[in-house]
Amino acid sequence: MSKTLRFPFYVSRFTLFVLFLLTACGGKPTATLTHVRLPLGYIPNVQFAPLYVAVEKGYFADAGIQIEFDYSFETDATALVGADELQFAVVSGEQVLLARAQGLPVVYVMAWYQQYPVSVAAKAGQGIQSPADLRGKTIGLPGTYGANYIGLRALLHAAGLSESDVTLDSIGYTQVEALATGRDQAVSVYTTNEPVQLRAQGYELTELRVADYVQLASNGLLSNEKTIAENPDLVRRMVRAILHGISDTIANPEEAYQISEKYVENLAQADQTVQKQVLATSIGLWKADRPGHSDPQAWENMQAVLLDMGLISATLDLSKAFTNAFLP
Secondary structure, three states: OOOOOOOOOOOOHHHHHHHHHHHHOOOOOOOOOEEEEEEOOOOOOHHHHHHHHHHHOOHHHHOOEEEEEEOOOHHHHHHHHHOOOOOOEEEOHHHHHHHHHOOOOEEEEEEOOOOOOEEEEEEOOOOOOOHHHHOOOEEEEOOOOHHHHHHHHHHHHHOOOOHHHOEEEEOOOOHHHHHHOOOOOEEEEEOOOHHHHHHHOOOOEEEEEHHHOOOOOOOEEEEEHHHHHHOHHHHHHHHHHHHHHHHHHHHOHHHHHHHHOOOOOOHHHOOHHHHHHHHHHHHHHHOOOOOOOOOHHHHHHHHHHHHHHOOOOOOOOHHHOEOOOOOO
């Protein structure tokens, strides 16, 4: 006997959020647009699909913003935002606390990634099933800086290990080759990138995702105290446009992928299976019941990791490091 599908009477918070965005961004673009240069910290990539969608669908223009993407290092971008030479940047959570520890008045105003996008990957059969199994292993990573390093240290911390319990191999961004050739027993990677490539090449992996062991403040939108004080409406409009792009990408990944082809060189000629899996994995890290929301515990955890690493020497006032005040 066939059963009739019934839809519930309630409306999810995510649905209400999307309806709000559709209403809020439905107006016509303003006559004069505010130019915003937005550093992204990486080369053009399908992982930035929500931003490309927000441009192509007019969400930035509707918000009165003319956006310019700047693919520069996030450490440089954080310093420029802190000096008020730029109003915004997309950065990882640790950069916020490192900057505030140096006296830079930066403020994280919107969480994009709800899960920290770093993993440690190893070939199956290496005996690495948990962070504790990393003891004595040689681990490749770009260097002792950035999210790959922070994420690795967070995994070690979760297992009660220190950096002296492993051997770190600074290899630049060659983790795929280092693992494939056996140079390193494990590599610290972006969850959305190298594991997808390695599996596509036929390797069976063990993947330890940082987010499975500790919740850390992850990639999101950075601003500064001056912009927030003098132009809070610009911050609100910027957040609204990006969140609208994220919600559209989650709802229609195929459309977002096609839009990204205009912005990412050779994406149309790339391995579609791999690149679409990169996008799908990214979407899994973005989804949230409360889009854009920063979890205070994630910031507490990030601070604890940085203190353990000796990268900051004293606890910070986290209430000044991030805010949820600009979310819909």
